[in-house]
Amino acid sequence: MMDDLRERIRRTRRVATPWSDDATRGLGGTRLDELLERWANGYDWDVHERRIGELPWVTVRAGESDLRVIHQRSANPGAPVVVLLHGWPDSVLRFERVLPLLTDMHVVVPALPGFPFAAPLTTPGMSAGAIAGIVADALDALGHSRYTVSGGDVGATIAELLAAEHPDRVAALHLTNIAPQHALTADPAKLAPDAADYLGRTARWFRAEGGYIAEQSTRPNTLAAALGDSPAGLAAWIVEKLESWSDEAAFTPDDLLTWVTAYWATGTIGTSFATYAEPVTLPGRVETPTVLSVFAHDLKPEPRSYAETFLNIREYVEHHAGGHFAAWEHPETYVGDLRRAVDLAR
Numbered sequence: 042m043m044d045d046l047r048e049r050i051r052r053t054r055r056v057a058t059p060w061s062d063d064a065t066r067g068l069g070g071t072r073l074d075e076l077l078e079r080w081a082n083g084y085d086w087d088v089h090e091r092r093i094g095e096l097p098w099v100t101v102r103a104g105e106s107d108l109r110v111i112h113q114r115s116a117n118p119g120a121p122v123v124v125l126l127h128g129w130p131d132s133v134l135r136f137e138r139v140l141p142l143l144t145d146m147h148v149v150v151p152a153l154p155g156f157p158f159a160a161p162l163t164t165p166g167m168s169a170g171a172i173a174g175i176v177a178d179a180l181d182a183l184g185h186s187r188y189t190v191s192g193g194d195v196g197a198t199i200a201e202l203l204a205a206e207h208p209d210r211v212a213a214l215h216l217t218n219i220a221p222q223h224a225l226t227a228d229p230a231k232l233a234p235d236a237a238d239y240l241g242r243t244a245r246w247f248r249a250e251g252g253y254i255a256e257q258s259t260r261p262n263t264l265a266a267a268l269g270d271s272p273a274g275l276a277a278w279i280v281e282k283l284e285s286w287s288d289e290a291a292f293t294p295d296d297l298l299t300w301v302t303a304y305w306a307t308g309t310i311g312t313s314f315a316t317y318a319e320p321v322t323l324p325g326r327v328e329t330p331t332v333l334s335v336f337a338h339d340l341k342p343e344p345r346s347y348a349e350t351f352l353n354i355r356e357y358v359e360h361h362a363g364g365h366f367a368a369w370e371h372p373e374t375y376v377g378d379l380r381r382a383v384d385l386a387r
Contacts, residue, residue, distance in 0.1 A: 042306060043086055046272055050081040053273040068281040076276055079294050086306070089299045093134070093158070100160060103178035107160035110179060111150040113140055121383050122147045122185045124176070128194020129313055130279045131366060132157040132303050135193075138372040139379075146383070149183065151176050153195070155312035157303035162312055168319035169195060173202035177210065186210060189386050191379050193217035194365065195316045198323070201352070205324035212386030214331040214352070215379045217367055219343055222323055223351050236347035246341050253282070258317040265311025275310060276301050286365035288338055325351075332356045332382040334375070336363035356381050 061070040099112045111133055123146050127135040133150045134157075140148060152159040154167050154175060164171075176199065180188060190211050192200040198220040204211040221243075229237040247254070256264050268275045279301050283292055292300075304310045331352045335342045337360060345357040358378050360371070368375040 046302075046305060047081045050077050050272050053077060053271075064285075068277045068284075073273065073277055073280075076280060076294060076297065077273055080272070080276070080298050080302075084295060084298050084302075086299070086302050089295075089302070090306070093303075096133075096137075096140075099183075101179040101182045103175045103182060106154065106163060106175050108154070108175055108179040109152045109158060109160050110183075111136075111140070111148070111152075112183065113143070113148040113150075115145055115147050117145065120146050121386065122149065122180075122188035123379060123383065124180065124185075124188050124190045125150045125368070126176070126190065126192030126196030126199050127153065127156070128192070128196045129156075129316070130282050130304070131194075131300060131369075134300055134303065134369075135366055136368050139368050139376050142372060142376045143379075147185065149180060149185065149188070151179065153199070155309060155315045157307045157309050157313075159307075159309070166319055167312070167315040169198045169316045169321045170202055171319075172316070173199045173206060177203060177207050180210070187212050187386075189213045189215060189379070189383050191215035191382065193367070198222065198316070198321065201323065201327050202321070204327045204329040208329060211329050213382040214327070214329050215334065215382035216331060216352075217334050217336060217365075217375075218339065218341075219333070219348050219351055220323055221341075222321060226323075227347075227350065232350060233346035235344045236350065239341075239344050239347045243341055250340070253278075254317060257314040261311060261314040261318045265314065268310045269308065272305060275305060278310075279304065283366070286338075286340060288362060288364050288370050291364065291366065291370045323351075326353075327351065328353045330355045330382075330385040332358065332378055332385065334367065334378040335359045336365075336367045336371075337361050338364035339367070340365055355385055 060066040096111045097113050101108050125136045133152050136150050190200040197216045197218050201220050224243050229240055268278055280297050331354050333348050333354055348354050363371045
């Protein structure tokens with residue numbers, strides 16, 4: 042697989058544009074060339090694959106599906122249980138740096154269906170709601186009847202759905218954003234002034250930055266054909282987001298290549314679009330006690346008044362550093378806020 046990948050990279054046809062190194066127009070050509078050179082000559086996927094494979098993986102039967110999860114058990118059988126839900130364009134690797142900080146808890150990190158390292162998909166229509174049901178069934182099969190759920194991006198949407206559908210199981214939530222779909226149904230006239238202003242800022246963000254959402258949600262087949270066959274295209278599509286959505290220098294070149302290779306090696310870029318393409322119905326409000334961590338460089342951090350419209354926000358914690366992948370960028374800070382949520386669950 043890696044020999045084929047390297048040969049494809051070396052045969053990449055460079056495509057010039059008038060804006061080749063304008064970062065506001067996407068990943069620059071010089072930056073992409075640097076990464077492709079490293080990917081083809083020097084990057085060692087085998088080292089990273091072995092490390093990832095040594096994590097405590099288990100496969101759980103969840104209804105009609107299999108779910109692969111990292112299941113890190115505490116030495117204390119009665120320890121709290123936390124469930125960590127990743128998003129796009131990442132994978133369970135988002136949480137790799139927090140695992141050593143959570144040895145006093147039982148930790149479950151699902152490889153969400155359709156994403157890298159997940160069990161092969163056996164059913165179509167893998168919406169966020171369907172994934173929430175699979176995760177709930179898997180946790181039941183693992184013997185966890187009460188837990189705190191933490192997540193961001195798509196993982197935050199799944200966390201809200203889990204809490205709404207299983208209030209007897211989800212004791213608390215820890216989120217780095219709330220489900221973005223709330224903005225589609227929120228009535229500005231019924232919101233606090235700063236929450237109504239937030240809807241306007243969100244609309245402007247979507248016009249300026251949301252092109253990837255439009256394509257992934259409406260034409261996933263077209264995009265999957267392009268990205269699934271071109272390492273350069275896949276790297277440009279994913280690395281642009283990893284770098285622009287995070288603090289500066291959050292990822293080394295090998296970190297970036299590992300996160301991208303995870304998609305290439307598993308062939309999951311197309312299936313990872315499912316939560317964008319499949320519709321989801323959100324609850325009007327979730328009463329589960331919630332800690333919302335707001336990282337300054339995330340995509341569109343919500344004001345407390347807006348989040349409280351949909352969630353039972355017990356703690357609203359603002360951080361001056363960190364972005365969309367906070368569990369990777371600032372693991373100690375992330376875990377500190379997660380522990381706040383676990384305390385709410387006691």
